[in-house]
Amino acid sequence: MNLLFTLPSRSAEALKTLDDSELCYCVPCDIISGQLAKAYLAVTAKSVVLLLDDKAIKSIKISQITDATTLVSSDCAQLILTDTDSVEHLFCTVSMHHASRYAYVARGIRMLIKGDRRLIRSEETERICPKCGKALPGTAVCPKCGDKGRMLRRIIRLITPYRWQFIAAASLMLLASLLNVAMGFVNRELVDNVLRREGATVADALVIIAVLAVLIAMMILTYILRNRVSVKLGSSISLDLRERMYIKIQQLSISFLNRRTPGVLMNRMTHDTNQIRAFMQNTFANMFNQLLTMLFSLIAMLVMDWKLTLMSVCLVPFVFIISTISRKFFGRIFHKQWMKSDAVHGRLQDVLSGIRVVKSFGMEQRESELFEKGNEEIARLSERNEKAWSTITPLFSFFFSIGTLIITLYGGVGILEGTFTAGDMSMFTFFATALYSQLLWMGNLPRTVVQMLTSLERVFDILDEHEELPSADKPIEHAIEGNVSFKNVGFGYKSYEPVLENFSLDVKKGEMIGLVGASGAGKSTLINLVMRMYDVDEGSILVDGVDIRDIDKTSLHRQIGVVLQEPFLFSGSIVDNIRYSKPEATLEEVMLAAKLANAHDFIVRFPDGYNTRVGENGHNLSGGERQRVAIARAILNDPKILILDEATSALDTETEYQIQEALGRLIKGRTTFAIAHRLSTLRGADRLVVIDKHTCAEVGTHEELLRKKGIYYGLVMAQLNMNKVNPAQ
């Protein structure tokens, strides 16, 4: 996202006269006193200036501000600056188009206030191409304005491994077009030298027909081969892309993946690669063929009779325009029908999933009526559209046949006058038909090509993404002992929203740390940092004195065990799921882990024991059972660091007690980080850490913190009160 727009030269001059220090940020401001306007907000190292019509209409010195925030309301965002007298000033208002830009700029101003001259950059993508104004398909580069050469080089690189198949497909296409032309000539031969010649015998006719038959057979053979080659080409390329994307997605950091929903990634893996495959398979194969056939037909016609050619071709633009208009028309009316049916289906889906609500409020009658009304409307629309379609499409054949009529008229007169033979006319008609039949198809070509390019851009958007968690130059294979220290750690998911600031803590080997704090305080974030799902922005995290950024990522992850609130089990057997953390584990090891996790008994009670299928279409485990399988999975690898993120909060009290017991045994000798809302869950912790206001607010044992009467005390009191709602019962 661009944070440094270029000022119009006269505005730049106006700014210079006011403040000639370095320009740090410059972004458009599109609302001035409630009206749309083309103003700019310029932030220099010394001041914040609002420029309208090449004049500075507002300005404030950085030294006079103490804070800057961007406040987003329902339809617009406001930049609010606080001055040294702690008066909040509404500096400017912008539409949502620039809202996120301003959030970054506010953060930038805050850094300037602190005297930090580093500039912040935004990795967010623009939604609309600043160059052509077209919507971007979620990519950083516009498929339309992007460097065309780069795209072309990519396509070439993509097909280089398949160049022989490519050449084969192209030559087959050329052959098919040539065969088509040859057929035209043989046709003329048939009419002129056999059918219309005095004294021609049946044998003469048979020869020609045999030649025709061979040509047709060759044609069919060519098509079969061409189709096979292009199917192979299409699937190889999409397979290749899909594999590369899958590998890349696994490597990319969580923060990249979080920016794109699973749906978007799935779509790119399946839909977009499929689109590319379909293009290679159908359109690419046809494209050259059709173009070549058109070209050859046109040349043959021109050579025969250029006047007649021009006469029949002059209708082409006309036919083209009519077909374009009608395609738009039909696109429109069918789109409307589709939208309507979509709305009704959406409603239907809504009602079906909420059928209990409908029934419990006795609204069946009303829902039926609503559905009926929508349904009738769809039926009416569909009837009208289909009628229009079946009336108008036959009219096309008429337009197409006008060309043939002209040829018949002109050719017929020529034959009668002796300047044209019947064979000439037959051949001419043959080519003209070939030419016309390609036209409708050609109209769709630009759309198909753009669709393919967009898909390709989306795929490369992922393939081109660089890894955000760089591996160290020489990653260390470190055998973890369990000492973890946080040194002035700072981190935020978005650069303008810090989650942790200046967080420091030393955790000794084997210690259990309970993390406490309001939701969103940064407990899970801290854990994500220990697991190195993200890299810290400031400071460092050391494991046994080694920076975790220097430790080999795979080696680090293999030595950390994690149990989350809603454990995810893959489709497969229980043993496969437990073994996920250590595929080479023996069956005894698996059983031992399950025993430790208090899971062995219930697993053995299943008819299929450890081979019981779980997950999709499998045996339905209860929440507690899933949790215990997840714990077994986490400890199988004998991790030195154990992370429990609300591991027992979704369970009933009895199950929680059992799991807590199991965990109590497991955490011995392991450094454990546990998050829980229910404070009783953390009673086994050696130390509790309260995270508040982005940093470590309180540290100590339960008793120490209670005596302190701080945040923790308040939390304990609030929970006590909750439990005492009805003391009489």
Next chain:
Amino acid sequence: MNTEIKDENKEYEQIIAQQNQKVEQMFSISFLTKENTTVERTEGGLMSATVDGTFYKRVRPVRCFPFTDPDKYISLREGSGNESREIGMLLNIGDLGAEAEAIIRNQLDLMYFMPIIKKILSIREEYGYSYWDVQTDRGELRFTVRMGGNSINKLSDTRIIISDLDANRFEIPDTSALSAKELKMLDLYL
């Protein structure tokens, strides 16, 4: 030891009293009147308020029914985002007098920016997006709308709200007031 327990009990009771007060507040809406409330425009162009003698430095008015009743049920809030808290509710925007109304309206205008489309110049569709060129009460502008999905919110048969890619919103208060040509362009979205 004994005093410590007493202290603890006292604090415990305090916490309970606070929570009960919060629960109490859930059962009623406190409407503000001219008698107990004044609002002021701050030096920085924002708004402050005094309610029952308590001064609130930064207050934001929020519409409870922005589409159907924009001038009724205005919630005055302190703080922002998820931590904002209601100080009180205005039944009608003019309840605090004409001067206060002007200040509140000014603040509302800053936060609600939904241009009203006066004239549609063109709507061009291309590959799943439509590009609109319109005249509004706030000036001329272009915006991009994703086709399909929830870009068009039909409040009634003739009143629609259009959301663009950036989540800006635009209103057409009465589609029947549009010309036949404009209606034809809009047809696809109705």
